[in-house]
Amino acid sequence: MIKIGIYGYGNLGRGVENAVTQCPDMELVGVFTRRDPKTVQAKAPVYRAEDALSMQDKIDVMILCGGSATDLPEQTPALAAHFNVVDSFDTHAKIPVHFENVDKAAGESGHVGIISVGWDPGLFSLNRLYAGAVLPDGTDYTFWGKGVSQGHSDAIRRIDGVLDARQYTVPVEAALKAVRSGKSPELSTREKHTRECFVVAKEGADLARIEKEIVEMPNYFADYDTTVHFISAEELAANHSGLPHGGVVIRTGTAGDGTKHTVEYSLRLESNPAFTSSVLCAYARAAYRMQQEGTTGCKTVFDVPPAYLSPMDGAALRKQLL
Amino acid sequence: MIKIGIYGYGNLGRGVENAVTQCPDMELVGVFTRRDPKTVQAKAPVYRAEDALSMQDKIDVMILCGGSATDLPEQTPALAAHFNVVDSFDTHAKIPVHFENVDKAAGESGHVGIISVGWDPGLFSLNRLYAGAVLPDGTDYTFWGKGVSQGHSDAIRRIDGVLDARQYTVPVEAALKAVRSGKSPELSTREKHTRECFVVAKEGADLARIEKEIVEMPNYFADYDTTVHFISAEELAANHSGLPHGGVVIRTGTAGDGTKHTVEYSLRLESNPAFTSSVLCAYARAAYRMQQEGTTGCKTVFDVPPAYLSPMDGAALRKQLL
Numbered sequence: 164m165i166k167i168g169i170y171g172y173g174n175l176g177r178g179v180e181n182a183v184t185q186c187p188d189m190e191l192v193g194v195f196t197r198r199d200p201k202t203v204q205a206k207a208p209v210y211r212a213e214d215a216l217s218m219q220d221k222i223d224v225m226i227l228c229g230g231s232a233t234d235l236p237e238q239t240p241a242l243a244a245h246f247n248v249v250d251s252f253d254t255h256a257k258i259p260v261h262f263e264n265v266d267k268a269a270g271e272s273g274h275v276g277i278i279s280v281g282w283d284p285g286l287f288s289l290n291r292l293y294a295g296a297v298l299p300d301g302t303d304y305t306f307w308g309k310g311v312s313q314g315h316s317d318a319i320r321r322i323d324g325v326l327d328a329r330q331y332t333v334p335v336e337a338a339l340k341a342v343r344s345g346k347s348p349e350l351s352t353r354e355k356h357t358r359e360c361f362v363v364a365k366e367g368a369d370l371a372r373i374e375k376e377i378v379e380m381p382n383y384f385a386d387y388d389t390t391v392h393f394i395s396a397e398e399l400a401a402n403h404s405g406l407p408h409g410g411v412v413i414r415t416g417t418a419g420d421g422t423k424h425t426v427e428y429s430l431r432l433e434s435n436p437a438f439t440s441s442v443l444c445a446y447a448r449a450a451y452r453m454q455q456e457g458t459t460g461c462k463t464v465f466d467v468p469p470a471y472l473s474p475m476d477g478a479a480l481r482k483q484l485l
Numbered sequence: 486m487i488k489i490g491i492y493g494y495g496n497l498g499r500g501v502e503n504a505v506t507q508c509p510d511m512e513l514v515g516v517f518t519r520r521d522p523k524t525v526q527a528k529a530p531v532y533r534a535e536d537a538l539s540m541q542d543k544i545d546v547m548i549l550c551g552g553s554a555t556d557l558p559e560q561t562p563a564l565a566a567h568f569n570v571v572d573s574f575d576t577h578a579k580i581p582v583h584f585e586n587v588d589k590a591a592g593e594s595g596h597v598g599i600i601s602v603g604w605d606p607g608l609f610s611l612n613r614l615y616a617g618a619v620l621p622d623g624t625d626y627t628f629w630g631k632g633v634s635q636g637h638s639d640a641i642r643r644i645d646g647v648l649d650a651r652q653y654t655v656p657v658e659a660a661l662k663a664v665r666s667g668k669s670p671e672l673s674t675r676e677k678h679t680r681e682c683f684v685v686a687k688e689g690a691d692l693a694r695i696e697k698e699i700v701e702m703p704n705y706f707a708d709y710d711t712t713v714h715f716i717s718a719e720e721l722a723a724n725h726s727g728l729p730h731g732g733v734v735i736r737t738g739t740a741g742d743g744t745k746h747t748v749e750y751s752l753r754l755e756s757n758p759a760f761t762s763s764v765l766c767a768y769a770r771a772a773y774r775m776q777q778e779g780t781t782g783c784k785t786v787f788d789v790p791p792a793y794l795s796p797m798d799g800a801a802l803r804k805q806l807l
Contacts, residue, residue: 181741185621258803284807286615289791290750291806293608296767296794297760299507418763419503422755428612433744438619441740445618465802469611470787472618480787481580484613485606 164190165451166221167444170212170242171228172196172203174406175251178440179226180206186444188474192222219245224447227251236261243268243276243461247450249443251281258284266461275454276461280446281439282430283307287412289464290428294414298424301416302347306334306355310408310435318383319360322376324368327396329403331359334411345415345423358389361403363396408435445472486512487773488543489766492534492564493550494518494525496728497573500762501548502528508766510796514544541567546769549573558583565590565598565783569772571765573603580606588783597776598783602768603761604752605629609734611786612750616736620746623738624669628656628677632730632757640705641682644698646690649718651725653681656733667737667745680711683725685718730757767794 167183169176172194183191184206191207200209210218215225225242227250229235235252242248243265252261258279269276279285283305291303312332319328338355341348360377364370370393378389409430416424432438446464449471453462470480489505491498494516505513506528513529522531532540537547547564549572551557557574564570565587574583580601591598601607605627613625634654641650660677663670682699686692692715700711731752738746754760768786771793775784792802 178740178742183741185741187621255807258807259800262803279807286619286748288807289615292791292795292802293611295806296770296791296796297608297763299509299763299796418500418756418759419505419507420500420756420759422759424755424760424763425751425753426608427749427751427753429747429749431747431749433746434740434742437740437742437744438746441619441621441746448618463803463807465792465799465807466790468788468790469614469618473614474618474621477787478581480614481584481785484617485577485580485601485610485785485787 164188165448166190166192166223167447168193168195168215168218168222168225168246169207169228170195170215170225170238171234172198172205172209173228174436175440175443176228178434178436179228179443181437182440182444185441186448186474188448189444193218215242216245222246223451224249226443226447228443236264239276239278240264240268243274244272245274247274247447247454248276249280249447249450250276250278251285251439251443252279253281253284255284262461262463270460273454273459275450275458277446277450277463277467278461279463281442282432283410285439285442285464286430287410287428290412290426291414292465294412294416294426294428298414298416298418298426300418301414301424304342304350304413305410306339306413307410308332308334308356308408310410310432311403311406313406315358315360315383318380319362319377322373324365324373325362326365327363327399329361329399331361333357333359339411342413342415343425343427345425347415352386353388356387358384358387360389360391361394361399362391363399364393405433406435408432448472448474486510487770488512488514488545489769490515490517490537490540490544490547490568491529491550492517492537492547492560493556494520494527494531495550496758497762497765498550500756500758501550501765503759504762504766507763508770508796510770511766515540537564538567544568545773546571548765548769550765558586561598561600562586562590565596566594567596569596569769569776570598571602571769571772572598572600573607573761573765574601575603575606577606584783584785592782595776595781597772597780599768599772599785599789600783601785603764604754605732607761607764607786608752609732609750612734612748613736614787616734616738616748616750620736620738620740620748622740623736623746626664626672626735627732628661628735629732630654630656630678630730632732632754633725633728635728637680637682637705640702641684641699644695646687646695647684648687649685649721651683651721653683655679655681661733664735664737665747665749667747669737674708675710678709680706680709682711682713683716683721684713685721686715727755728757730754770794770796
């Protein structure tokens with residue numbers, strides 16, 4: 164059994180806790196939190212985050228479930244000095260620095276750290292790589308949604324007069340259709356996705372002002388066609404409490420003889436954190452196996468042989484899935 | 486530059502010849518054929534198949550382009566004793582034996598042999614593995630087509646009174662829809678695919694008898710709803726001369742918290758051999774790199790770290806595709 168620790172116990176940590184129960188070769192040893200362990204209910208013993216280091220010999224892989232903004236840049240290298248680690252770091256511009264930090268710590272301690280695991284970065288990245296390798300002359304497209312963007316929902320919640328909000332990123336059907344046709348269109352940000360917002364406002368708040376602040380918000384909304392719906396707290400709870408997501412990666416390209424080809428990968432996820440957690444568990448298996456075979460340092464999904472993700476052995480994989 | 490040899494010069498061999506021109510890090514050194522080299526026109530020098538062994542120091546990877554029925558079971562192990570090799574062996578039931586034979590030869594000679602490369606087996610297999618690893622509790626579906634099955638076309642051509650034929654495998658839309666809905670339907674062979682045949686008959690042939698022989702042919706057609714169209718040789722040449730193919734791999738499953746998820750991978754290929762050839766070239770790159778790093782023996786797509794398929798280095802992959 165691969166002994167798993169969960170470091171950070173929010174949506175993602177609870178997802179990993181559930182995902183481990185679906186892995187016949189894994190066992191959850193402990194949950195580590197910055198809160199008072201007495202206040203946290205989990206399916207395994209709960210420990211203080213700072214007690215993790217004393218459990219080095221009891222945990223094969225620590226799955227880091229903190230946020231990319233401030234938690235993971237510190238936690239992943241710090242824990243890679245003592246454990247095999249897997250994280251879902253997704254601040255794209257900072258991946259090179261994060262990779263270097265984790266590589267140094269894991270290399271020195273003789274562990275494996277797999278970073279930026281999930282679906283994007285993660286499975287979508289893999290599909291960009293595979294499709295690009297087999298269709299060198301082509302164009303990549305990634306569409307996200309329909310799904311909830313937590314960053315955009317949070318941005319709306321920070322507006323004065325807003326009590327709660329949920330933002331959906333929605334791919335534009337016409338853009339998808341143009342891409343699938345193989346025409347390799349050049350698409351602007353606005354042409355690829357729209358943004359749909361469900362907002363609960365304070366009683367008496369100036370709705371026109373809130374709507375204007377949303378649709379004109381730089382980086383988040385200004386470059387998109389954005390729709391704002393004001394709804395009640397009850398309606399938000401009833402119809403928008405989930406965290407669905409998904410998207411599509413498409414590559415269209417031309418082979419050496421001029422023939423056209425389309426490779427498409429899509430995900431439809433009822434729960435973004437639940438699915439991301441499942442991916443983290445599969446890569447925790449890989450991290451453990453790679454270290455057992457003598458590999459050390461930082462890896463990404465690009466470096467992991469697919470077979471390491473499955474509980475099946477090579478002969479069974481070849482017989483049943485090849 | 487990775488120096489490539491092509492062994493066998495039919496549809497697939499010509500596809501590889503074209504695909505190599507799209508790989509900036511590859512160079513085609515020679516084409517090996519069982520025909521008289523003087524009768525073969527290619528974009529590289531043409532040699533007799535039996536002269537391959539004298540060119541061991543000039544070729545980094547030999548891409549085997551023979552058939553799975555009789556060529557590859559002999560050729561791949563024989564050549565793996567002298568070269569890194571890649572093949573597209575697709576006789577599913579015989580993969581375990583083929584793997585053992587190639588593993589022994591490549592292991593003893595210190596080479597890498599990657600077998601069963603293409604899209605199914607190949608990219609479809611990879612997607613079954615990835616989706617199964619991240620959704621352990623789920624159901625796999627593979628649909629093929631719409632596309633030309635050369636085996637089924639050949640089977641029709643062997644019927645008395647048939648001059649030529651082209652058979653399309655067509656996925657049943659209702660079945661695809663039921664699968665995508667997440668209902669995990671149990672589908673019979675007949676419910677998943679139909680078969681559509683375009684047949685050129687000899688003048689005066691008994692068309693009713695030919696049609697009956699097709700639709701009742703065991704293994705090939707009897708388990709399917711099959712449609713037969715008799716057309717002229719001119720119409721076959723005009724509308725059915727290509728070898729398009731493709732298909733869809735879908736896994737629907739439930740995460741540990743009960744949420745539902747769908748992973749779907751699809752290919753739409755204007756030319757089956759051209760696309761398969763492109764996949765073979767990407768895995769030739771991987772075979773070369775793996776052997777350079779000291780790996781030996783037989784591998785499949787499951788064993789190859791994705792990064793080895795791309796001409797980009799790790800830092801560029803992380804920056805541009807992760």
